[in-house]
Each structure stands twice: as C-alpha cells, then as structure tokens.
Amino acid sequence: MEAGRAAPATSRITVEINGTMYEREVEARRLLIHLIRDDLDLTGSHVGCDTGNCGACSVIFDGTLVKSCMLLAVQADGASIETVEGLADGELSPLQQAFSDHHALQCGYCTPGMLMSATALLRDNPSPSDEEIAKAIQGNICRCTGYWNIVKAIKVASGQEVGT
Amino acid sequence: MLLRDVGYARPGTTDEALGLLAEHEGARPLAGGQTLINVMKARAAAPDVLVDLNGINELKGIELGSDGTLEIAPMTTTSQLIASQEARARPILAEVCSQIADIQVRNRGTVGGNICSSDPTNHLPPLMVAIGAELTIAGPSGERTVPADAFFLGVYMTAVGPDELLTKITVPPGRSDGFASVAVGRDGTCIVNAAASANAELRVVLGCVSAVPEIVRPESADPDAVRSAVQAAQLEPPSDVHASTEYRHALAEVVAVRAATQATERAGG
Amino acid sequence: MSETTVAPEQTEVEEATRETWSGQNVPRKEDKRLVQGEGVFFDDVKRHNMGYVHFVRSPYAHAKIRSVDVSAALDQPGVYGTLTGDEVATLTDPFFQISSPPGAHLKDYCLAVGKVRFVGEPVAAVVAETREGARDASELIEVDYEPLPAINDARRALDDEAPVLHDQAGTNLTWEGVFEWGDLDAAFAGADRVVKISELHFDRFNSTPLECNGSLVEYNRGTGQWTIITNNQFPGFAAIMMGPAMRVGLDKLRFVTQDIGGGFGNKITTHPQLVACCLLARKLNRAVQWTEWRTDFHLSMSHGNERWFLDTEVAVKSDGTLLGFRTTALDDAGAWLRYEPLGGVIWAQVTPGMYRWRNIRLDFRQVVTNKAPVSPNRGYSRMQHLWFTERVIDIVASELELDPVEVRKRNYIKADEMPYETPNGCIYDSGDYAKMLDVALDLIGYDGLESRRAGAEQRGKLLGLGIGSTLDSGTNNFGQSRLINPDLQFSGNNEVATVKLDLFGEIVVTLGTTPQGQSHETTAAQVVADILGCSVDDVNVRAGHDSYWNSHAGFSGTYASQFAVTGLGAVKGATEMLAGQMRKLASVVLACSPEDIELAEGQARIKGNPEAALPFMALGAIINANNAGLPEDLDVTLNCRYVYRPPFEVPDIERKYGNLTLTYAAQVHAALVEIDPETGVYEVVDYAAVDDCGKRINPQVVEGQVMGATAQALGAATHETFPYDEDGNLLTPNFYDYHVPHALDMPPLKTGYIESASPFTSLGTKGMGEGGGAGIHAVCAALQDALRPRGRPIVHDSFNPYERVWEMLREPDASRARVSVESR
Numbered sequence A: 001m002e003a004g005r006a007a008p009a010t011s012r013i014t015v016e017i018n019g020t021m022y023e024r025e026v027e028a029r030r031l032l033i034h035l036i037r038d039d040l041d042l043t044g045s046h047v048g049c050d051t052g053n054c055g056a057c058s059v060i061f062d063g064t065l066v067k068s069c070m071l072l073a074v075q076a077d078g079a080s081i082e083t084v085e086g087l088a089d090g091e092l093s094p095l096q097q098a099f100s101d102h103h104a105l106q107c108g109y110c111t112p113g114m115l116m117s118a119t120a121l122l123r124d125n126p127s128p129s130d131e132e133i134a135k136a137i138q139g140n141i142c143r144c145t146g147y148w149n150i151v152k153a154i155k156v157a158s159g160q161e162v163g164t
Numbered sequence B: 001m002l003l004r005d006v007g008y009a010r011p012g013t014t015d016e017a018l019g020l021l022a023e024h025e026g027a028r029p030l031a032g033g034q035t036l037i038n039v040m041k042a043r044a045a046a047p048d049v050l051v052d053l054n055g056i057n058e059l060k061g062i063e064l065g066s067d068g069t070l071e072i073a074p075m076t077t078t079s080q081l082i083a084s085q086e087a088r089a090r091p092i093l094a095e096v097c098s099q100i101a102d103i104q105v106r107n108r109g110t111v112g113g114n115i116c117s118s119d120p121t122n123h124l125p126p127l128m129v130a131i132g133a134e135l136t137i138a139g140p141s142g143e144r145t146v147p148a149d150a151f152f153l154g155v156y157m158t159a160v161g162p163d164e165l166l167t168k169i170t171v172p173p174g175r176s177d178g179f180a181s182v183a184v185g186r187d188g189t190c191i192v193n194a195a196a197s198a199n200a201e202l203r204v205v206l207g208c209v210s211a212v213p214e215i216v217r218p219e220s221a222d223p224d225a226v227r228s229a230v231q232a233a234q235l236e237p238p239s240d241v242h243a244s245t246e247y248r249h250a251l252a253e254v255v256a257v258r259a260a261t262q263a264t265e266r267a268g269g
Numbered sequence C: 001m002s003e004t005t006v007a008p009e010q011t012e013v014e015e016a017t018r019e020t021w022s023g024q025n026v027p028r029k030e031d032k033r034l035v036q037g038e039g040v041f042f043d044d045v046k047r048h049n050m051g052y053v054h055f056v057r058s059p060y061a062h063a064k065i066r067s068v069d070v071s072a073a074l075d076q077p078g079v080y081g082t083l084t085g086d087e088v089a090t091l092t093d094p095f096f097q098i099s100s101p102p103g104a105h106l107k108d109y110c111l112a113v114g115k116v117r118f119v120g121e122p123v124a125a126v127v128a129e130t131r132e133g134a135r136d137a138s139e140l141i142e143v144d145y146e147p148l149p150a151i152n153d154a155r156r157a158l159d160d161e162a163p164v165l166h167d168q169a170g171t172n173l174t175w176e177g178v179f180e181w182g183d184l185d186a187a188f189a190g191a192d193r194v195v196k197i198s199e200l201h202f203d204r205f206n207s208t209p210l211e212c213n214g215s216l217v218e219y220n221r222g223t224g225q226w227t228i229i230t231n232n233q234f235p236g237f238a239a240i241m242m243g244p245a246m247r248v249g250l251d252k253l254r255f256v257t258q259d260i261g262g263g264f265g266n267k268i269t270t271h272p273q274l275v276a277c278c279l280l281a282r283k284l285n286r287a288v289q290w291t292e293w294r295t296d297f298h299l300s301m302s303h304g305n306e307r308w309f310l311d312t313e314v315a316v317k318s319d320g321t322l323l324g325f326r327t328t329a330l331d332d333a334g335a336w337l338r339y340e341p342l343g344g345v346i347w348a349q350v351t352p353g354m355y356r357w358r359n360i361r362l363d364f365r366q367v368v369t370n371k372a373p374v375s376p377n378r379g380y381s382r383m384q385h386l387w388f389t390e391r392v393i394d395i396v397a398s399e400l401e402l403d404p405v406e407v408r409k410r411n412y413i414k415a416d417e418m419p420y421e422t423p424n425g426c427i428y429d430s431g432d433y434a435k436m437l438d439v440a441l442d443l444i445g446y447d448g449l450e451s452r453r454a455g456a457e458q459r460g461k462l463l464g465l466g467i468g469s470t471l472d473s474g475t476n477n478f479g480q481s482r483l484i485n486p487d488l489q490f491s492g493n494n495e496v497a498t499v500k501l502d503l504f505g506e507i508v509v510t511l512g513t514t515p516q517g518q519s520h521e522t523t524a525a526q527v528v529a530d531i532l533g534c535s536v537d538d539v540n541v542r543a544g545h546d547s548y549w550n551s552h553a554g555f556s557g558t559y560a561s562q563f564a565v566t567g568l569g570a571v572k573g574a575t576e577m578l579a580g581q582m583r584k585l586a587s588v589v590l591a592c593s594p595e596d597i598e599l600a601e602g603q604a605r606i607k608g609n610p611e612a613a614l615p616f617m618a619l620g621a622i623i624n625a626n627n628a629g630l631p632e633d634l635d636v637t638l639n640c641r642y643v644y645r646p647p648f649e650v651p652d653i654e655r656k657y658g659n660l661t662l663t664y665a666a667q668v669h670a671a672l673v674e675i676d677p678e679t680g681v682y683e684v685v686d687y688a689a690v691d692d693c694g695k696r697i698n699p700q701v702v703e704g705q706v707m708g709a710t711a712q713a714l715g716a717a718t719h720e721t722f723p724y725d726e727d728g729n730l731l732t733p734n735f736y737d738y739h740v741p742h743a744l745d746m747p748p749l750k751t752g753y754i755e756s757a758s759p760f761t762s763l764g765t766k767g768m769g770e771g772g773g774a775g776i777h778a779v780c781a782a783l784q785d786a787l788r789p790r791g792r793p794i795v796h797d798s799f800n801p802y803e804r805v806w807e808m809l810r811e812p813d814a815s816r817a818r819v820s821v822e823s824r
Helices: A032-039 A094-101 A111-124 A130-136 A148-157 B014-023 B036-041 B078-083 B092-097 B103-108 B111-116 B124-130 B223-232 B245-268 C085-091 C131-138 C184-189 C235-246 C271-284 C294-300 C343-350 C382-399 C404-411 C433-444 C446-458 C478-484 C520-532 C566-590 C616-625 C699-718 C771-790 C802-810 C812-816
Strands: A010-017 A020-027 A058-061 A064-067 A080-082 B007-009 B027-030 B049-052 B062-064 B070-072 B134-139 B142-147 B152-154 B165-171 B177-183 B190-197 B203-207 B214-216 C002-006 C051-057 C063-069 C079-084 C122-128 C142-147 C173-181 C193-202 C214-220 C225-230 C253-257 C288-291 C306-316 C322-332 C359-367 C462-476 C495-501 C507-511 C539-541 C597-600 C603-606 C609-615 C639-644 C661-675 C682-692 C749-753 C819-823
Touching: A020 A032, A058 A111, A064 A111, A064 B103, A094 A111, A094 A148, A111 A130, A111 A148, A111 B103, A130 A148, A148 C699, B014 B027, B014 B049, B014 B134, B014 B165, B078 B092, B078 B103, B078 B111, B092 B124, B092 B177, B111 B124, B111 B165, B124 B190, B124 B203, B177 B245, B190 B245, B203 B223, B203 B245, B214 B223, B223 B245, B245 C802, C051 C131, C051 C271, C051 C294, C063 C085, C063 C122, C079 C085, C079 C131, C079 C271, C085 C271, C122 C131, C122 C271, C173 C343, C173 C478, C184 C306, C184 C322, C184 C359, C193 C382, C214 C271, C225 C271, C235 C253, C235 C271, C271 C288, C306 C382, C322 C343, C322 C382, C343 C359, C343 C382, C343 C462, C343 C478, C382 C404, C382 C462, C382 C771, C382 C819, C404 C433, C404 C462, C433 C446, C433 C462, C433 C661, C433 C682, C433 C749, C446 C462, C446 C661, C462 C771, C495 C566, C495 C616, C507 C520, C507 C566, C520 C539, C520 C566, C566 C597, C566 C603, C566 C609, C566 C616, C566 C639, C603 C616, C609 C616, C661 C699, C661 C771, C682 C699, C682 C771, C699 C749, C699 C771, C771 C802, C802 C812
Parallel strands: A010 A080, B007 B049, B027 B049, C002 C749, C051 C288, C225 C253, C322 C359, C507 C539, C682 C749
Antiparallel strands: A010 A020, A058 A064, A058 A080, B062 B070, B070 B165, B134 B142, B134 B165, B177 B190, B190 B203, B203 B214, C051 C122, C063 C142, C079 C122, C173 C359, C193 C306, C193 C819, C214 C225, C214 C288, C306 C322, C462 C661, C495 C507, C495 C639, C597 C603, C603 C609, C661 C682
8 A cells, every 4th residue: 555645444465374375355453363264264273362361363473473363454464474274284293293292282272372372482492491481371371271281292392301 | 352443554654654643633553552452452442543653664673872872762572672682781671571461462562652552550661760761752843852750641641642653762771770560460460560770869660559650769778768758659559450559559668669679789789 | 390190000101011091191182183273163163144243232230221222233234133132032932940939030031131130241132244343233232221229249139228130039039048967956065166257258250261152053944943053061951941942842953063162161051142143043044153252251151159158157176076067158140040040059069078077057048149140160169168168177277276187187088988978968989088188298298398488488478388178079960950949850960972883994983072172082082992992093083062963962061070970981881882783793794692702903803713803894884785684683783872871869859868969079289378478479389289080081181180170270269350340340351350370370280199980980980170179279278377477367268369368467357357266
C-alpha cells in the first residue's frame, strides 16, 4: 500500500509459512492466529485465552518467537513464519520425539506453542539450564503436565544429561 | 477477543507517521501491540486507524555516546535491549526488562510502548523516573524533551499528545541502581514495584501505588529513613483483586527499602 | 527438575525382557499427531458456509429482562439469524433437575428466560458469516433490563432481605440434607478435648483447561438428527439433559469428539450452549460454530464449589485419637443447578477422609447465588471435604501440641484393615497410608527439617513443612443421586468398549470415553495386546468418541477418575470375548478344542505345535469374507461389544448408607514452604508426591496425572480465585487477572509410588487422576507450620495469597479467634 496513506479496511497480504507462500485478502482487524487457523487451515497453533497470556498461539515470526494472537494478520505481510506443522521433516524432530519420550504432553493443546518456544530457545541457547528452559516457556501455559516433563524433554532434546 | 473494524497504515518514516496521526482523529500508534491489541480485543478502546510503527527504522536502535549516555529509540524491543551491548552502560535497564512477562512479550513489546502506555503496574515508568531519563517527543509543533518526572501524567496518560510520538529516550550513565517488586507469580504483573538510583542523591520511585510513579527522596538508604520517606508521601494505593490498599502500603515500604539498599550497595561497591 | 522414586521395580521397556505390556511406559499413540499439530480439536473442524455464533451475555448479576430486540442485528449484512429466550421457551422444555424440591422447581433453559441471574449469562445468540461479524452484530442486540439486588455471598443468601433468585423455588436454599452416622453423643462424652472451629472456607476457583468449550453443530433435515462436534467430556449426561429438553430421542443427538484440550470436569455442563447451537442449526439450516473465549468461560462456566464448614466440633482424646466430628457445610452452587446438587452427596464417598473416626455428622446446605453456575472440577466435592478433614487434623495437632505426623499415623486407616467399611458404608478397597506418608517424608528429607528451618531463619525466612493426604475415589455408583432425590432412577455405572478383528487382521478398539489427555488410546492398547498376545503397535484404537460407533452407554464419558476401572474393564471384557471367539474359530479350522489354542505373536496356534497356526488375518478373513462351511451353531462374529458394570447396590436412602465408589486411590504429599515475613510472599521450595492407584498400566501416564494435579493444586493454593464485587462482577475474568502457574512458578518435585491392587476391579487398577487437592492441603499445612513461631495463626482458608499470609503474620489472633479447645 502507499506509504503515508491509511489503507482501506481490507488489503492483500503475502506471507510465507513453513516455506509455502500464501496470498490472502484480510481485514486489518483480523488477528494473525485467525489468519493461520481459519483462513489458511493451519490448525496446529491454538487459542487458549483472550489476553495474550497463554502462548498456545506461539509461532516464530521472522526468526523471533511471538504470540500470534497479539499481531494483526496485516502485520505479517512479507513475513516468514514457522508453525508446528513445519517442525517434522518426514520424521518427528528430536524435540518432538523428546516430548513424546518424556510424556511432556497429555491433552496436547499447549504443545504446538511449547514446541515453538522450545525451538526458538534451542536456536538461541543450545545448552540451556533448567531455569533458562523454564524462563523460555514462561509464556506458555500448560494445565495438564505441571511443566516438569516439558522442561526435561527440552533438556534431553538439547543433548544434555538429565536426572533420572 | 475479536477486534472492531479498524484502518491500518504502515508508514516508513516518523514524519509519515506523524502525518497519519494528524490526518485521522481516531488514529493511534501501534508499537509492540502487547498492550494495545489486548485493549482492542476487550473492545475497551477502538481506534479508527492503527499507525504501525514497526516499519520505521529511525525509531529503532540504541546508541552509546562517548560520555556513556544512552540514546534508546522507542521501537527497540525489550529483548533487543536485553541483548544490547550498548545498554550495559546502564545495567539496571536489562535487569528490569528481563522481568517483564515472557519472551514472546519481550520480543514484540517495546521500550517506548512500556513507557507510553503508562500503566501503573508497568516496570519502565518508575525506572525511567528513578534514573532521570529524558523523553524526546516529536509532533506538529516540532520536537521537545521532557524529563521523566514530568512525563507521566495519569493512568494511560503521558506528555505525548494524540498527534505526537515519543522519538528518543535518553539515559544518563550510571550503575548505582536498584529495583525490587512483588508480583503475581514469577515475572508476573507487579503488585508493587520500586526503582531506586543512588548515582546522585538517592531517589526511590514507587510504581503501582498511584496513577503515576511516586518519587520519594529519603535522607539515606537506612531502612528507617526510607520507610519514613514512603510514609511521608501519604500514598493512597489502589485496592484491587491482587492487593488491598493496606497491603500495598506495607509492600511499598518494603520494596522501597530493598531497591534503595540495592542501589546504594552498588554505589559503594 | 523432578525425580521419581518407585517402590516396586520400574523397568524400561526392552523387547527381550518384557513380560506384559501392562506396567510398562509404552510410548503414547496420541503423541504422533499431537506433537505435529495434527490433533483435531472441535475448533479445527470447518463446514462450508458455516455460521459463527456469538452469545449476548448479561451485564447484570440479577435483573428482569423486559425485552430483547434483535432487529438491528438482523439488518446487518452477513448476519444469518438470532435466537432469543422467548423462542427457547417455546421450542424447548426446561432442563431436567436432579434436585428434589425446592431445587426441582428451577426452570433452566439454554438462554435466560424472563430474568438473568449472573453476569455473563447468555441472553441471546446471533449467527453471522464471520467471527468478527457475529461479535459486531451482538452489539446491536438491545436488551432492556430492570436491575434487581444481587446476592454474592452464600452466607447472606438466606437472610430475610436476601433477593430470591428463583421464584419457582421460593428460597435460595435449593437443597439440604443431614448426614449422621455412629454415636455423636457417645463420642463427645468420651472425648478428652473438644476442638471447636467456627469457620473454615474452601475457595471458589476452577481447573481452567487451556481449551475452552465449543462446538460445531450440523442438522440433517432429512433424518432430524444433529451432529454435535464438540469437546463435552460426558456425552451420556449431555444427552440425558438435551434430549428431553429438545423433545427428541437420544438417537437424534450424535456426539463426536476427537481431541480435547483438557477437561478436569469443566466440560460436563455445556448442554445449554449445545442446545442453543442445535436450535440455531435447525432454524438457519446451516452448520453453526461456537467458540467460547476465555472471558466467556471464566464468567459463565464450571466454577468450583465454594464451601464453608461452620461450627465444627471435633471430639478427640488427649493422645490425638480422633473420635468424631460434626459440622455444617454451606455450599455455593452459583445461579443454576446444572450438575448440582450431586455435590451434596459426592463428598460422602470419603466421609472420614483417610481416618478411622466413626462418629460423624454433617449438615449440608446448598444455596444459589448470583454467580456463575458451578460444575465438577478436578477433585469435585471430595476435594473440599478432604481439605476439611486435613485442616481438622492439622488444627487438632497444633492445638494439642502433637506432631501432625504422629496424629496422622495414629488415626490413618491401617493397611490390614482393608477393605475398610466407612461409617456410611463405603468400602475403601486397599491402601497403606502410613507407608505412603513415610515415603513422602523420606523424599522431602524430613530428617533434615530442623536444620533446614534453622538455615531459613538465618536468612530471615520462615520455613514450614505440611502434609496433605487425600483420596481419589473413583467409579461412581450413581445410586448416590437418590440420597439427593429419592425419586431419581439412576444407579450403578457403566462403560463400553468394542474390540473387533477385521478383514485384514486389523485389531480395532472403540471406546465410549472422551479423553482429554489421559492416554486412553495407549493404555487400552496395552490391555488388548496382553490378552491377544500381539504388539501394542498392532492394536488400533479409534481416537475420541462418536455416538455412531454405538460403543457407549448411559454413563459414558471421561470424568471422576474411573477409566482404569470402567474403560479398561470394558476393554478387558470385550477383548476376552474376542479372544474366546478367536480361539473357538481357530479350533474349528485347526480341528482341535478351543482350550488347545493359544494367542501369541499375532497368531492363533495349537499349544505345543506352533506349525499349526493361523495369523489373525486369516481369522478375520474367514468371518468377513470366506465363511461358507462353518458350523451352523458357531457363535463367532469377531466384533465384540462389552458393557462393564461395576458391582453396586442401590444405597440405603434412609440411613444414607452404602458403597458409593468402587475404588480409592490415595495420594500423600509433603510441601516445604518458605515465607518472607516482611511481605507474606512465600515459595514452595521442595515438594514430594506419593501415589497409590493400584496396578499401574502405564507408570509414566500415572506420574503425569500426579504432576498435573499437583500443579493445579499449587495454583489454587496461592493464586487462583474467583472473587466477585458487590455488583456481582467477577474480578478475574481472564488469564491476565486469574493467575495460573507458569513454568517458573513450579517447585522441585519428587514423586513416589506404591501399588495396592484393588480387589474389586478386573485389572487390579484404581481410577486416578483428579488428585483430591493434595497440594492445597499440603500448602495450607506448611504455611501453618511455618507461621507457628509467630503467634500460631490458624490457616482457615484453602486460598492463601501473599496478602492473607501477611495478615496472619500481622494479626495471628484474628485467625486464632476461630478456634477454641474445651477440656472435658
């Protein structure tokens, strides 16, 4: 759109998600999570709250971890996004496998967001301590596991030793 | 959860942004969105146009002057500040920013946004006042600089007018600072917080206890002196689901002492 | 961050050494799809041209509805239609009420009719082309209210001037009952001391699963059937509520669930919203989709029972032997009775807690108030009562200056007394509570407590240890509902499973349950694989629940800590039927007797003659596609449906006596808490949780449930609460204000286990998962212990935010005023 002018209520955006380009017409008010889930049928990312506290919608946006319910879809124009659907490559990634091995998920609703937060962490800090892991997933609420197994799974995925 | 209809613009320069704010009466700047999007989800506010500042490069970055003064552009995210080598000139900045919410919020939330939203429970307003920051504002009538202790005017209100933008935060050098808080859970919403600086005369600034950060100037960092100073301020903290007025009163004294102690210990060491 | 100590050997699964699948940490079948974001939660499902529902909700706690005007909304482009209370009152009958009078007289519809009774109550619904459009249109619906005074404190609900919520009931006291067993007079006469506690309070909060409620509902005009794609966790109950209200047979309601993002009991009472969606789908002739947002959920759904225990008196000997107690329980049900008043009897599953006192009286009174209606939550109704018994133990120990460990051991029901019949006829099947306490104390480092306490003191902190022991009663006898209302015709329980061997040798298991993370697919496969002698990988368990599978019964669902007994009992029954049929068929083909056939390694073969073998595929093919020449009387279908039915009698209504639950899992927790006396801020610095749920099919799954229950309890102990202001506004309507635990809030955790098999279940398992609130009990006890040197305040509330601790530090006598000890 023209710089310096307010856009009309809908606009055309182009966004890359997990390597695929999408082009859609969206209202400015549409949240990014709804673009991802409702318009693009990438339903792996979830909604668990309405105040940006739960992190179930977490995605990696231009290389940084964000809550996609706290961005507008129009803000993703030209962006490159990674969601949970992009983590496995024919086979589960080591992180996904570690989550399963260590029972780091029960209902699975928070899991996609957790995996994205963990992915972002391990890129930035390949050998995090337990405290650093907990801090990295502080923005992801889980009601099922109590987080202990999630921290353990992330630590295992990083290749570090864990207590039995 | 679902926003009202809104217009959207993504200017590339500060001047373009100012032009848009002037052109549309109900326009509001969109910084990190970590407050504004929530407000819009709740439909507590419904701007007509969002002026997205995220594409304005001149509003990003941190520069360190030769005298140790930091110039922080307001669209610097809290994560960027934490990672910044330059920002180490004033270590309290990164220390406090690390306590804000979670990494997702810090990755989008901006230094300027945390300051300009002037939510009494925010971390940066009392900190800016304590360290004597100066805020530069640009608008139709030009540019002006306001000291932090005159910047916060009320709940959600600052010296930045509807047609204006914060363009720079200037922080003098210093290491004798402290910060203490009681929050709802680790890195949670503050119930009471206090920032202190002993670089010059000791000043302790309390947050969460009134509409704007409250400055107290204790005679010394001695706990009794700090407590007296807080009592003399005759605070009337709000009561809400997290704390009563009375509890906030009591906590204010405690965090003021802790922040002051931390600041003077760093001055001494 | 957590360590596990296991009393019996826990072996890693190794192909060569494995004896049975049960007892091993078999990897979960659910995980592959869930870690790839390929789970199917209701909101993931779309239908072409579906409409999005938004509910208009009351802004008042109590008001008459003068009028509802939807015309402006209907004029909006993209709006498909609306539904109002007037329509609902014509199209449906009020929901069935479980209660006897006066609660029986409540007229509960899917939308408010004539009156609103809590902030957030749905008043009208609008359906539009987009989510945002429905939300916008809802603002155009004009509702004219006449506000009325509201009640937001159950203790005031029976005052003369209290507004009455339901005219048809004529009172806010919708149900009451007196429960008394043993000989109270003798107990109090024989007591050395009587400890009196004026008021204890169990706070209002809820389990807040991460996924909120919702549904996608389609109506088939040709057949008159609705398909309800939803996350309701007790479809049996929903159907019983919805069918009669909608004036249709239950077969017109097809419930479909696959993945559910947590339930904890909070997804049982969604039948009102589901009825509204059904009516809209039929009216508008299109699929309608309802997504509940977090604020909607907090305002309107599934709050936990807030319960006061008033005027408690405890008869006790000087040595700490507990003889009995009497108390009045005042329970706040919120504005409607949607699963209530069952909470008025369900606590009685654990009447004496884990203790041997025989003389008990509890007067239960339930009132309605202008708050969100309550529903089951994790630990439902037992948790409140067990918290009460644990508080009593702790307070008695404190007042008599006895060691709370010793008082517990003196009074715990002993292992050699099991099965133990409680004063009201419940049978605790098995357990060794004293041993669990020893394990917990060992894990928490009890021996080093005093030195840790001294160390904390040096740092200016107060350290305290608390024990929380609790029971997870599982597999309800629904006959207990007759203790609430003798006219009800419910009793017993059931669950269904179907196991078939298909054409190409596929083993397919269909459950009647609606798991929300409890690993049903995995544990069912373990049981099946053990019986059929195959690998868990050969067992396909269908994900979720579908009425069309016809593998469910009246009580089907996932709630109340029962799957390991009812669900797996059904799986075992169905699989044994199938195994018998496989052996019978194989014996015909191999010309021997069925007793000569063994099922092993995916084959049916003659014992001792492995050459004579039929792969499962052969058996499946014969029955499905190649059955000529089989004996006429051969009763083999290889498609076996089994209804598990626990052995229950209808309880004695007069005496309120009888077995109410089949199994009694137990947990003993120990918490170490450190308080900052300047602020009242405290931290749980160490924690141990010991569980006994009988035979564990999958130990890792069991541990996961223990951990989850612990985390939720810690949240409820410190941060989670649903307070209301004087106008009836909920002050924590979202996750910003309602703080649940995050990763950094969790203490280090050690877990331990013993296995006391249940003599009453087909697998020796006990239902588990709810966890009975042990973490709340432990934290309360730990705080009281830590505060002891500061004037011995009494912890009297389940919810202890920092401010409450600060108050107890400042004015210990205020809480002590609730307690008095009389010597006899």
